[in-house]
Amino acid sequence: MENFVFYNPVKILFGKGQIAKIAAEIPADARILVTYGGGSIKTNGVYDQVKLVLAGRNVTEFGGIEPNPHLETLLKAVEVVRKEGIDFLLAVGGGSVLDGTKFIAAAVPFVGDPWDILAKQASVTAAVPFGAVLTLPATGSEMNTNSVVTKWETQEKLYFSSPLVFPRFSVLDPETTFSLPPRQISNGIVDAYTHVMEQYLTYPVNAPLQDRMAESILKTLIEEGPKTFANPQDYDARANIMWCATMALNGLIGVGVPQDWATHMIGHELTALHGLDHAQTLAIVLPSTLTIRRDRKWQKLLQYAERVWGIVDGSEETRITDAIAQTRNFFESVGVRTRLADYGVGLDTIPVIIDRFEKRGFVALGEHQDVNPEVVEKILALSL
Amino acid sequence: MENFVFYNPVKILFGKGQIAKIAAEIPADARILVTYGGGSIKTNGVYDQVKLVLAGRNVTEFGGIEPNPHLETLLKAVEVVRKEGIDFLLAVGGGSVLDGTKFIAAAVPFVGDPWDILAKQASVTAAVPFGAVLTLPATGSEMNTNSVVTKWETQEKLYFSSPLVFPRFSVLDPETTFSLPPRQISNGIVDAYTHVMEQYLTYPVNAPLQDRMAESILKTLIEEGPKTFANPQDYDARANIMWCATMALNGLIGVGVPQDWATHMIGHELTALHGLDHAQTLAIVLPSTLTIRRDRKWQKLLQYAERVWGIVDGSEETRITDAIAQTRNFFESVGVRTRLADYGVGLDTIPVIIDRFEKRGFVALGEHQDVNPEVVEKILALSL
Numbered sequence: 001m002e003n004f005v006f007y008n009p010v011k012i013l014f015g016k017g018q019i020a021k022i023a024a025e026i027p028a029d030a031r032i033l034v035t036y037g038g039g040s041i042k043t044n045g046v047y048d049q050v051k052l053v054l055a056g057r058n059v060t061e062f063g064g065i066e067p068n069p070h071l072e073t074l075l076k077a078v079e080v081v082r083k084e085g086i087d088f089l090l091a092v093g094g095g096s097v098l099d100g101t102k103f104i105a106a107a108v109p110f111v112g113d114p115w116d117i118l119a120k121q122a123s124v125t126a127a128v129p130f131g132a133v134l135t136l137p138a139t140g141s142e143m144n145t146n147s148v149v150t151k152w153e154t155q156e157k158l159y160f161s162s163p164l165v166f167p168r169f170s171v172l173d174p175e176t177t178f179s180l181p182p183r184q185i186s187n188g189i190v191d192a193y194t195h196v197m198e199q200y201l202t203y204p205v206n207a208p209l210q211d212r213m214a215e216s217i218l219k220t221l222i223e224e225g226p227k228t229f230a231n232p233q234d235y236d237a238r239a240n241i242m243w244c245a246t247m248a249l250n251g252l253i254g255v256g257v258p259q260d261w262a263t264h265m266i267g268h269e270l271t272a273l274h275g276l277d278h279a280q281t282l283a284i285v286l287p288s289t290l291t292i293r294r295d296r297k298w299q300k301l302l303q304y305a306e307r308v309w310g311i312v313d314g315s316e317e318t319r320i321t322d323a324i325a326q327t328r329n330f331f332e333s334v335g336v337r338t339r340l341a342d343y344g345v346g347l348d349t350i351p352v353i354i355d356r357f358e359k360r361g362f363v364a365l366g367e368h369q370d371v372n373p374e375v376v377e378k379i380l381a382l383s384l
Numbered sequence: 385m386e387n388f389v390f391y392n393p394v395k396i397l398f399g400k401g402q403i404a405k406i407a408a409e410i411p412a413d414a415r416i417l418v419t420y421g422g423g424s425i426k427t428n429g430v431y432d433q434v435k436l437v438l439a440g441r442n443v444t445e446f447g448g449i450e451p452n453p454h455l456e457t458l459l460k461a462v463e464v465v466r467k468e469g470i471d472f473l474l475a476v477g478g479g480s481v482l483d484g485t486k487f488i489a490a491a492v493p494f495v496g497d498p499w500d501i502l503a504k505q506a507s508v509t510a511a512v513p514f515g516a517v518l519t520l521p522a523t524g525s526e527m528n529t530n531s532v533v534t535k536w537e538t539q540e541k542l543y544f545s546s547p548l549v550f551p552r553f554s555v556l557d558p559e560t561t562f563s564l565p566p567r568q569i570s571n572g573i574v575d576a577y578t579h580v581m582e583q584y585l586t587y588p589v590n591a592p593l594q595d596r597m598a599e600s601i602l603k604t605l606i607e608e609g610p611k612t613f614a615n616p617q618d619y620d621a622r623a624n625i626m627w628c629a630t631m632a633l634n635g636l637i638g639v640g641v642p643q644d645w646a647t648h649m650i651g652h653e654l655t656a657l658h659g660l661d662h663a664q665t666l667a668i669v670l671p672s673t674l675t676i677r678r679d680r681k682w683q684k685l686l687q688y689a690e691r692v693w694g695i696v697d698g699s700e701e702t703r704i705t706d707a708i709a710q711t712r713n714f715f716e717s718v719g720v721r722t723r724l725a726d727y728g729v730g731l732d733t734i735p736v737i738i739d740r741f742e743k744r745g746f747v748a749l750g751e752h753q754d755v756n757p758e759v760v761e762k763i764l765a766l767s768l
């Protein structure tokens with residue numbers, strides 16, 4: 001096992017009716033900005049619940065944060081916060097609203113151009129405190145320090161991370177997910193699954209507890225995913241998916257082990273260039289990454305085949321091929337297509353992506369830092 | 385899944401050489417009290433490492449905190465803290481030193497008799513901040529809010545819990561465990577295993593991720609335990625045991641599920657009355673509790689038999705009996721005897737324990753709150 005530091009102070013309020021508890025979690029005299037997205041919280045009752053709980057409090061609203069939140073939109077919220085003297089943010093929505101709110105929180109006290117926080121990884125030294133009401137299990141943003149923001153003008157999708165943007169609290173009420181469109185649940189399952197794979201499917205470092213915990217999340221997603229499509233009102237299935245998505249990226253399964261993240265870095269380019277959903281890009285890229293990188297991931301692929309998919313017969317080669325096929329089948333079975341062609345994207349995107357990586361001073365990706373432009377090209381070519 | 389709140393802000397610094405990092409974690413101007421136990425940290429080099437890192441800082445020492453820390457000893461430390469104006473505690477040792485330090489932290493600002501914090505569950509409203517350097521993987525105290533203290537005068541062993549006594553940080557360096565006597569490693573493995581069982585082996589509430597995470601810890605303890613006896617200098621085996629022990633009782637596997645803890649409550653009495661090691665009492669009581677409560681724990685016992693021990697053949701009755709036998713065998717295999725008679729304790733202890741429970745206003749124990757004095761009597765009678 002490698003050395004590690006683990007720290008995660010997010011308070012999780014999980015279960016039905018928990019939105020009522022946010023009143024006690026936000027300072028009584030706070031000037032609050034409620035941030036949200038396209039308005040689905042207004043049709044599913046979450047907006048009303050939040051307004052009721054915060055009745056009589058000093059509340060301003062900022063809606064319209066889009067999927068893959070845009071810098072241009074978020075900077076408008078930064079202006080509101082500065083102008084109104086707001087000192088607490090409440091993000092109500094999915095990963096994009098939470099990621100966007102983290103950026104707002106860090107950008108408000110930032111001196112200079114806030115895009116530097118992502119483009120130049122400028123140091124975040126202060127942030128407005130914030131809490132979250134999560135309505136879409138997927139990104140894990142509710143219990144981590146990560147934020148991904150897209151600059152619309154240049155079609156760049158970049159990330160930053162800072163312990164200053166841990167949510168103070170996050171409410172996870174599975175009932176808020178009952179009304180989600182199936183596509184968002186599909187995406188959430190693929191997103192959580194791939195988050196686990198990025199931290200698990202690398203090479204062995206004798207960390208059996210982390211391995212088993214990662215496999216626990218994968219198996220639970222495989223088991224609970226179909227239930228939640230069969231019956232969207234199945235509270236327990238939604239609760240289990242929701243808790244899996246949080247545990248997939250709160251840092252715990254990744255302590256003391258190598259991590260990959262090449263699939264995410266390549267996927268971000270596909271979203272930025274072609275507007276694909278984040279999870280769609282992961283469903284496309286992950287099977288190809290596993291295939292192209294099978295030699296370097298050999299031992300973990302065998303372990304994954306056996307423990308997650310129960311594949312124990314046949315040659316090592318065959319078992320690995322089967323496990324990757326099962327991964328692709330699972331993504332397809334929960335409704336996410338796994339080929340570039342399924343989304344009308346052709347091979348002509350490859351040189352564009354390579355060029356963009358290189359212009360940003362491409363650092364090789366992956367757990368061995370050896371996924372160079374040639375390897376990215378192979379991965380994308382196999383994804384057609 | 386049941387509703388839950390999860391919050392754990394302890395910063396874990398894990399791995400070799402991490403003691404050096406405590407300098408940055410303790411405020412520069414702090415008046416520090418270093419607390420420790422019987423002096424093993426002076427022979428294994430940990431004391432020297434800590435002193436070196438804190439050279440030039442304002443440091444006072446308080447040694448002699450015994451296993452199952454005594455109220456009488458801890459109150460002396462409280463006097464030192466008050467008299468010297470100490471404002472940060474650093475616990476260096478195992479669970480007893482950490483538990484004792486939590487009590488000191490809470491007792492210093494407490495108005496009235498600090499024993500009331502345990503005996504009357506008096507509210508803790510303030511505590512001196514503290515950090516920990518853990519040298520013995522077992523109790524999980526390094527990442528939770530629990531503390532167990534023994535009043536020597538009356539032979540009472542009681543606990544308290546408060547979010548104010550979370551360690552600010554805990555250093556877990558597996559190398560500090562290389563010189564531990566085998567008995568302490570044995571005890572640590574049984575302690576961690578039983579912590580998991582108290583949260584896992586109850587009844588199903590459709591929380592598959594929590595179940596699998598609990599099983600992950602059990603299986604890792606079963607797998608890594610023998611390795612650490614075969615080679616005490618096996619860094620990875622020690623690291624894996626250490627991380628298992630922390631994860632067994634940091635709250636995570638117990639979220640949203642029922643919990644038992646009858647074994648612990650009965651075990652505490654055996655320690656208080658007969659001086660048995662905490663883990664020895666657990667090794668004695670757990671197999672009997674599982675046997676006497678098998679009807680109420682039926683489904684989970686079957687799941688445990690299959691997933692942890694691979695027992696799938698035979699009648700349900702047989703599988704459950706086998707799984708309980710395997711549990712007992714595992715405890716014996718890591719060097720902890722599992723019968724009262726092994727420790728010279730006879731059935732005459734039973735009425736004494738029942739009497740003590742009843743004098744404290746016995747509340748029925750267990751996940752159904754139905755382990756009444758008659759059931760406790762049966763469990764203990766079966767433990768002979």
